[in-house]
Amino acid sequence: MKPAAFEYQRVTTVAEAVKLLRDAPDAKVIAGGQSLVPLMNFRLTRPSLLVDVNGIKALQHVVWDGTYLRIGSLVRHQQIADHAEIQKHFPVLAVAARHIGHWAIRNRGTIGGSLAHADPASEWPAATVALQAEIDVEGPQGIRTVPASEFFQGYYSTVLQPDELVVAVRIPYPKFRLGFAEIARRLGDFALAGAFVEDDGGQGFVTWFGIADKPVRVHTVLPDNMEARREAWQQALGTLAIADDSKSRRHLAVQMAERAWQHSRLEGGKYLSEEAAGGDPL
Amino acid sequence: MNSKVPLKLTVNGETFDIEVEPRWLLSDVLRHQLGLVGTHVGCEQGACGACTVLIDGKPERSCLTFAIQVEGQQITTVEGLTRGEHLTPLQESFSAHHALQCGYCTPGMLLTATALLEQEPHPTEQRVREAISGNVCRCTGYQFIVDAILAVAGDTKEDVR
Ligand SMILES: Cc1cc2nc3c(=O)[nH]c(=O)nc-3n(C[C@H](O)[C@H](O)[C@H](O)COP(=O)(O)OP(=O)(O)OC[C@H]3O[C@@H](n4cnc5c(N)ncnc54)[C@H](O)[C@@H]3O)c2cc1C
Ligand code: FES
Numbered sequence: 001m002k003p004a005a006f007e008y009q010r011v012t013t014v015a016e017a018v019k020l021l022r023d024a025p026d027a028k029v030i031a032g033g034q035s036l037v038p039l040m041n042f043r044l045t046r047p048s049l050l051v052d053v054n055g056i057k058a059l060q061h062v063v064w065d066g067t068y069l070r071i072g073s074l075v076r077h078q079q080i081a082d083h084a085e086i087q088k089h090f091p092v093l094a095v096a097a098r099h100i101g102h103w104a105i106r107n108r109g110t111i112g113g114s115l116a117h118a119d120p121a122s123e124w125p126a127a128t129v130a131l132q133a134e135i136d137v138e139g140p141q142g143i144r145t146v147p148a149s150e151f152f153q154g155y156y157s158t159v160l161q162p163d164e165l166v167v168a169v170r171i172p173y174p175k176f177r178l179g180f181a182e183i184a185r186r187l188g189d190f191a192l193a194g195a196f197v198e199d200d201g202g203q204g205f206v207t208w209f210g211i212a213d214k215p216v217r218v219h220t221v222l223p224d225n226m227e228a229r230r231e232a233w234q235q236a237l238g239t240l241a242i243a244d245d246s247k248s249r250r251h252l253a254v255q256m257a258e259r260a261w262q263h264s265r266l267e268g269g270k271y272l273s274e275e276a277a278g279g280d281p282l
Numbered sequence: 283m284n285s286k287v288p289l290k291l292t293v294n295g296e297t298f299d300i301e302v303e304p305r306w307l308l309s310d311v312l313r314h315q316l317g318l319v320g321t322h323v324g325c326e327q328g329a330c331g332a333c334t335v336l337i338d339g340k341p342e343r344s345c346l347t348f349a350i351q352v353e354g355q356q357i358t359t360v361e362g363l364t365r366g367e368h369l370t371p372l373q374e375s376f377s378a379h380h381a382l383q384c385g386y387c388t389p390g391m392l393l394t395a396t397a398l399l400e401q402e403p404h405p406t407e408q409r410v411r412e413a414i415s416g417n418v419c420r421c422t423g424y425q426f427i428v429d430a431i432l433a434v435a436g437d438t439k440e441d442v443r
């Protein structure tokens with residue numbers, strides 16, 4: 001099948017995009033198109049108007065000011081993986097970015113599109129929740145800032161209104177080290193399970209993806225003893241509404257949390273290495 | 283809403299003045315409007331990689347981009363890898379290593395590998411496998427494709443020495 005007919009408008013400012021979205025109720029933004037176009041190709045969605053935001057320069061910056069990392073919504077997954085300052089100050093984001101789809105998908109797909117799409121198996125929604133980021137959203141009334149923990153509402157669902165645009169993500173410098181791990185059937189596939197873990201020394205937080213309908217940052221104790229830690233992951237998991245609950249899913253969730261914790265303890269170049277946080281068979 | 287709009291599309295260094303419906307995928311415009319049928323279409327959902335082309339030098343899915351979106355950008359298809367009849371060293375290497383059987387995946391593999399070697403002339407085997415992980419091959423079992431790419435990387439290494 002091919003996409004149904006639509007009108008096409010290119011914009012260069014957020015204000016223009018918002019106006020078009022407000023005036024045409026079944027209009028849609030197209031950013032990377034890596035989630036939207038497959039849906040259109042199968043006619044699972046048929047917007048009347050596509051508002052192409054790729055020409056909005058103001059959404060394409062990565063700015064690190066020593067306290068916050070600000071990533072414009074149009075920044076591509078591959079740019080995040082390759083960004084020198086992100087690798088240095090937020091290495092967990094660079095590692096996570098490498099696990100999103102394949103190279104060709106990462107070259108076009110954007111962080112803003114991923115957040116708006118809110119696939120529960122996606123890396124970015126979980127990353128923003130794990131790192132306590134804020135998401136800047138612009139609509140007809142101006143800009144509002146939504147904590148990531150309140151942005152995601154469930155499967156493919158967010159607080160974003162149809163006439164609002166994600167403009168940027170603001171991520172505070174993490175006080176503690178984070179680790180990341182995910183497992184997929186093949187390199188580049190969506191995760192079967194994945195986790196971000198923050199180790200604050202003896203305790204910390206775990207944020208899973210691919211496990212529940214949305215990412216949740218769960219507090220947990222982090223004992224040194226591995227058996228005790230596995231027990232802690234189980235307990236943390238127990239607080240979530242697990243999708244398609246099964247023994248294997250719980251097993252993967254515990255494995256990924258444990259691996260993410262181990263990743264958080266790697267030093268220097270090893271932390272960013274190709275093998276780190278990889279999803280080799282368990 | 284089905285009305286066509288004029289579009290200047292730059293493919294393999296040549297600019298074409300054509301008319302497209304906004305809903306036409308780049309993959310379909312390359313094949314049906316420009317007759318560049320080297321770009322193959324497998325899944326139309328981004329998963330198989332057969333439709334991979336280079337947009338401003340980077341591998342992207344032509345089935346997940348509307349032609350109207352890429353005005354002013356440089357598109358490279360498999361037909362644009364060489365001028366005339368000869369093959370690139372990578373294409374020669376694919377032939378020498380039996381890196382294709384039915385050939386359906388080959389254009390996407392070649393473009394992805396070309397971009398990889400451009401960016402990283404001496405990739406490790408793991409890097410090669412990661413780069414082509416988005417290109418499905420149902421015939422070869424991948425090993426010969428990896429061999430073919432690594433052989434070219436090796437060649438260029440010798441050239442440097
Ligand atoms: C084969 C394949 C494998 C993939 N694997 C993964 C994976 O492992 N992990 C992963 O996370 N993703 C994966 N993806 C999806 C990819 O990451 C997408 O890039 C991402 O989900 C959406 O970003 P986009 O820029 O392409 O958005 P689009 O497809 O352009 O848009 C997606 C949705 O978000 C809306 N939207 C886009 N931008 C904005 C904005 N700024 N403000 C408001 N609304 C907006 C659109 O209207 C649309 O509804 C994969 C995709 C493919 C095709
Ligand atoms: S046809 Fe484009 S990825 Fe399969």
Ligand code: FES
Nearest residue numbers: 383385419420421
């Ligand atoms: S050679 Fe047949 S699909 Fe790769």
